Amino acid sequence: MGDVERDLLGVAETVAREAAELARSYRDEAIRQVDTKSSETDPVTAADRATERLIRTRLAELRPGEPVLGEEEGGGGGAGAGTVRWVVDPIDGTVNYLYGYPWYAVSVAAQVDGVSVAGVVLEPASGRCWAAERGAGATLDGVPLRVSAAERLDLALVGTGFAYRPDRRRRQAAGVAELMGRLRDIRRSGSAALDLCAVAAGWLDGYFEHGLSRWDWAAGALIAEEAGALVRLPGELRGPDLLLAATPGIAEELTAALDEAGLFDL
Ligand code: 2AM
Ligand code: CA
Numbered sequence: 001m002g003d004v005e006r007d008l009l010g011v012a013e014t015v016a017r018e019a020a021e022l023a024r025s026y027r028d029e030a031i032r033q034v035d036t037k038s039s040e041t042d043p044v045t046a047a048d049r050a051t052e053r054l055i056r057t058r059l060a061e062l063r064p065g066e067p068v069l070g071e072e073e074g075g076g077g078g079a080g081a082g083t084v085r086w087v088v089d090p091i092d093g094t095v096n097y098l099y100g101y102p103w104y105a106v107s108v109a110a111q112v113d114g115v116s117v118a119g120v121v122l123e124p125a126s127g128r129c130w131a132a133e134r135g136a137g138a139t140l141d142g143v144p145l146r147v148s149a150a151e152r153l154d155l156a157l158v159g160t161g162f163a164y165r166p167d168r169r170r171r172q173a174a175g176v177a178e179l180m181g182r183l184r185d186i187r188r189s190g191s192a193a194l195d196l197c198a199v200a201a202g203w204l205d206g207y208f209e210h211g212l213s214r215w216d217w218a219a220g221a222l223i224a225e226e227a228g229a230l231v232r233l234p235g236e237l238r239g240p241d242l243l244l245a246a247t248p249g250i251a252e253e254l255t256a257a258l259d260e261a262g263l264f265d266l
Helices: 003-033 041-062 093-098 166-180 194-201 218-224 246-261
Strands: 069-070 084-090 105-112 113-121 129-133 138-140 157-160 185-187 204-211 229-230 242-246
Touching: 003 041, 003 084, 003 105, 003 113, 003 129, 041 069, 041 084, 041 093, 041 105, 084 093, 084 113, 093 242, 105 194, 113 194, 113 218, 129 194, 129 218, 138 194, 138 218, 157 166, 157 194, 166 185, 166 246, 194 204, 194 218, 194 242, 204 246, 218 229, 218 242, 229 246, 242 246
Parallel strands: 069 084, 157 185, 157 204
Antiparallel strands: 084 105, 105 113, 113 129, 129 138, 204 242, 229 242
8 A cells, every 4th residue: 555545545534524424413403404394305405415515625625636526516527547536425325314214324435547546435323434445455443344255145145226217126126026036135225335335344245236326336346345345347247337246255146146137237
């Protein structure tokens, strides 16, 4: 690990911690306001926007001039070859956030030429901090992470997620129904960033999802990979946009099972 990477990880963690604090305070406020609002999604949108604003402001102070791609404001153009671009999701797991289900997170990653080199996923509800830098491993609150030792698909616990669009989620669910008989069980927890961290910790043996954006996986996929997972980013498998992360012992079998269940080509 060079000084540059160390610095990137330190900055990512600093910024993610501050953002998590803000997101959590908005959440507390939203609970108080819920009776007075006409639409419950208003406070969530406000929290998303304010949290991304804070991340952008702090990155501009700590890493001046580096472009930032974020879910709310877009951006991120103009990163030259070999230079850093930040990729941020202010609140991943938005529906969980809306309901107060604690599986949501701030995701902050540094990419060079589109490849994640440092990433932090911070859980506002628990304060847990997942982190990784390329080539130096992944940690949860400073403790090194390792994927599970699973070797049998029929004993594997696998996470997934479904699209917001009704027609696509129906097709995904039909594919998952096919898969169900071949696994121990499925989890659908609602945050791509944290589901990837769960693979890193061995809390899941694998995870797959369609239709994710770069900010959903930029930090989490690095954390999973650095913990020993086999990761296929969107575009690397056949089909348009399937992401897969799995412990190596089941990766091949899971990939084949997804294909056979028709989950590559949705
Ligand atoms: P979000 O909470 O920031 O919207 C849910 O399955 C997971 O997928 C969440 O991490 C969610 O991110 C992400 N996601 C991103 N784009 C999505 C989409 N078009 N449909 C469903 N989930 C999406
Ligand atoms: Ca997201």
